[in-house]
Amino acid sequence: MKRNTVVVSVVVLVLVTSGTAGFAAGATPTADAAGAQSLDAGAVGGSLADEGDGTIGTSLADGAATTPFQTAGQELPFVRGSPDLSVSTASPTVTPGQTNELALQVTNDGDLDVGMGGDARAIVTTARNVRVEADAEDTPLTVETGTVAIGSVTEDRPGEAPIAVTVPEDVEQGTYEIDVELEYAYTRQQSGGVTYDRSATVTEEVEVEVSDDARFEIVNATTDAQIGGEGMLEAEIENVGADTARDASVVLESSSGGLAFGESASDAARIDELAPGETRTVRYDVGFASGAPVREYALSGSVQFETSEGLQRADEAISAGVTPGPEQRFAVDDVESDLYVGEEGTVTGTVRNDGPNEARNVVVQFAEESENVIPIERSVAVGTLGPGESDEFRLPVEIGGEAKAIDRTADIAVRYRNAEGETRAYQDLELLFDVQPKRDQFLVEVDDREIETGTGTEIDVRITNNLDETVTDVEARLFADDPLDSGDDEGFASALEPGESTTMTFDLEASGSGTAKTYPISFDFRYDDADGNSQLSDTTRVPIDVVEGEGGFPAGIALGVLALVALVAGGVYYAKRR
Template sequence: MNSRSLLTLAVVALLATAGVATAAVTGSPDISVYVTDDSVAPGEETTLDVVLVNSGNLESGASRNPALNSEVTTARGTTVTVESGDAPFEVTTGTQAVGTVPEGKTPPISFDISVPKDADPGTYDVPVTVEYEYYSYISESEGTRERESTTETFDVEVTVEDSAQLGVVTVDAGTRVGGTGTVSMTVENVGSATATDTTVSLASPSGDLTFGQSAEATRYVEEWAPGEQRTFEYQMTAARTADTEAYPFTLTADYDLPSGESRSARPVTVPIQPEPEQEFTIVSTNNTVPVGGAGTYNVTIRNDGPDIARDASVQLTSQNADVTFGQSNTASRTVGTWEAGDERTVTFDARASASAQQQAYSLAASVSFEDSTGNAGAVEGLTTELVPQPRRIAVVSTESAAPVGDTGEYTVTLRNDGPTPLNDASVQLTSQNADVTFGQSNTASQFLGSWAVGEERTVTFDPTVGQNAEQRDYALTGTVRYERPSGAAGQQDGISLGLRPTPEQTFAIDDVESSLRVGDDGQLQGQITNTGTESVSSVVVQWTSEQRNVDPVETEYSVGELDANESATFDFDVDISDSARSGPRQFTLQAQYDNDEGQQRTSDPLAVRAPVESESDEFDVAIRSANVTAGESTTVRLEITNTKSNALTDINGKVFADSPISTSDDEAFVSSLDPGESATLTFSISVSGSALDKTYPLSMDFQYDEADGDTETSDTYKIPVEVNRDGGGGDLPLGLIGGAVLLAVVAIGGYIRFS
């Protein structure tokens, strides 16, 4: 306990004895020191980061104002001094002012140190001196304070470790601005430890100097002893924007000590300076490239040095889609060895589109090469221009005779507007739409041969126009290829042409008549008209409908040749089955024909509407006599009429009866009946004596032959037979006969009879 504390206690005791309660706050800071990283390496320029920790020592706290407690534990006007002591390094930073240090810890306070390369590894005590002031006493009632100062020295341990460090011995930068070259660097391990599994990295400070696509390159060393030198080579590219001044590259190394601990060597700055750029100059240009055609472009370039260029090549890049090199906007040509000061003329095959103008089109040129040391280089940013020559092929006229949905002729007349005659000329057309083709291709060519200046030449193509094409202009592109008198090949492409198809070949059907009836044969008749603009031959009307219950006897009807607007009649025999329904029907026909080229074509479907009439009986049956007295016999006389539209032959009628009626003469025969013709049939019947006085049914059906030879069986007819028991016979009254209903049922009876 110091004198100040004894005095404070005495004052407190005196006041207590006097009965006066006087409060006071007493205490002091409690400082300790440590460094954040206590390891350094020989040859290293680094820092020691010192941290002060104030734990505070409060001896007597405030009773009314707790904020006064921190006033006595806070260090004020604090300074820190680090000395090397017996450590083998130099502290180059002097005393540093820290200021107020409350309870807690300070941020790191950095002191620069320099560790010699030959520093002995080991652990050393480094003295850290801290000076500060503080309030040791504060009166709570009067606010009086007492201030004291203190100096404390702390020893912190710092270890100098074995380490490997890098030292650059030589640098040879063989890279030229605008090129790629080899940077050779010799590096020594100037540390005190052997490095194993070392990765050496060289990092560029600028995007103008790169290693391939990266800003950093690495090399590996398996074992690297102290004092040993290694040489590393890097392929570095210097952009055209790079300067010919030294750039500060950073060399680092990550390695393992023999103990297996991982370490990193301190970074080393390496100055690398690119060599001056190789230069080329465009001297002159000329071309034979016409608008819408192809030709040559010649550019003369001079190597301005300072070095020879080996394996040199020149590349041109068009800045506009109207000027190209083949199908690309770039082209390259090899020059070979190119001495400084020499001029070289390089020839390119170029093309100007049909939309190009006679104006200057910008071209970018570059030269790639190897310099005298074998390093790759490139000079970019050279500019030149191409002005296309006037067109030499002109379109005089075109004519189209190709109908929609067919093949026809397309004729083009062209003129050579010079300035020279052409040899081995040919014309190619290319369709821009799938509705216009040339056979199975979208292109077709015709050979012209020699072509004098001012001469007009006509070529004919056979295009095919699709079925869905419209009557509008379809774009075609023409290309003329040729050879100049000098033997150089040339061409003009992008020649714009248009093909308008002629109207499609069409047909119409009218005057349709029908005798179609359910369960019967009939005819469909009509008239077909060529509504197209051209004559057609070998016209055949085809029945293409596929409907149940409708069966044409033949599906084709030959018409022959039809001129434009000419008509011809046709008819089809058609069988309508019993299960068909009556009513209006739509049938589909098509016209097959040969065009002018002798090629067979088929028209669009042609819709035909015709009615199918309801089914009718084959015969009208009229009763002339059908009365009988019970227990007697009589003759039944029936008049039948052919109601069909065609003659019927071999008509065999048969009656059959059920008890009490029986028949002994149940068949009658008619050789033929024309439509509407009638005949009388007679049958003998008997009635038993037990028959009642009423009407009994007598069944009847017919078997006959149609005009086409088919044998048919009719439905069953019911004949009413009047039976009287009082003998008052006689013929059935005519009114009763006319009102009798002949009921048709399914012809099962006829089937049983004739089967």
């Protein structure tokens, strides 16, 4: 018991001599679970020697709460002090006619009354749970932001509280004061294992300046662009401020993927000078995505300018909306084709203007590349089409020789001029057409296809134009291999209309030594097509039957015997003469 009394006496002596607390009569130490000595908070009371701040476990004299704290086995330094908060703003200028964001900076120039610096200083100079609330009751300004919590503010780590301040359009230029209330908690004193926490409220004033610079509004914005097209956007900019703006750069930006300024989301236009109350029109090239909805598209922007004093300023809060016209649309109907693998042909159809506006100088053109579908002409003119009007078009096409005979598609576009003469294009169109298998350009028929060995004959060949166009200067050529041969292997026709036939006659001989069986002869044709281009047809083969001659020796053997008889007779005659 005496040992415990001595410990308490020593603690009391230390606290009294340090001026931090006095113990209530009957206070006794208690032991924690670890066996460490600690004070019973319910039995300990005291006051700050220099302030009479209350007792541990009760309220301070000024109403702030105190909190006892002790860490077993750890001796904490004695330190006393407090935060000293102030508020300022680096950009105090606000603009009339809009809600401005004002960044309030909270700094702390703490006071250390007793104790050493370093970590101990931060214990009592840190403002914790700082809450910022601004008020502009005595001004025409309105603070739109409520309480902002910014956490702890230390001497080397300021805090920032952004607030929104609305400034009326007609407010007088000048300086106004905003009251800023700061609420926070802090540790007033720490001694041994005991800390004294307080809360505090301070009010600061921040001056804001209502600008008398030039300010800008977009009073009207229009565009002649339609959905799926490009056009001009015109924005009327008015200087609603009190100063002349010079060398102004007006930047507009779209946050929608449906509206673009060329290849970018923004663009800038320049105004040399704009006096207060003056309006100027700036123009931008814009485009609206195909399929985008017809609605108002939001535009935001800024104006960088020079004041009359030569200072650089910016108005970052201009905005507007613009509505495009409905998309100019076209449709394609009645698509037909006469296309064959390896040939030229045409794709025909009807293009219709579905409105809403007249389309001038309409042109239908291919919009994609293909190895097997080769446009002979990439575009064809149709003419002017009013809303609801239609007209036919014909696209000449060549189908490659390696193409497949299948149904095919091709993307096409309709290019036209609007009422202002500006070129526009509609690309959401597709042609569906079929390609027929490869065919012979000329049909070849031989009625009498039989020839005897060792004889010659004339064969009549009927040639039919199997194309869908008139051909001219048709030159036919016959080709034969042993045992067949021809001494007259060419034929000619000046012109053949589609489906028209003509008969050409050729000589054909069969060698006497040939074997009786079927042999092929071939024809090809060189001709001029309907466009005057020289073409060479594919080769057409026709079977010819070679047969043995009727009765006697075969013609070849008979000729050999006759030659031998003539030779013997000649020898006898010569011998008799001698």
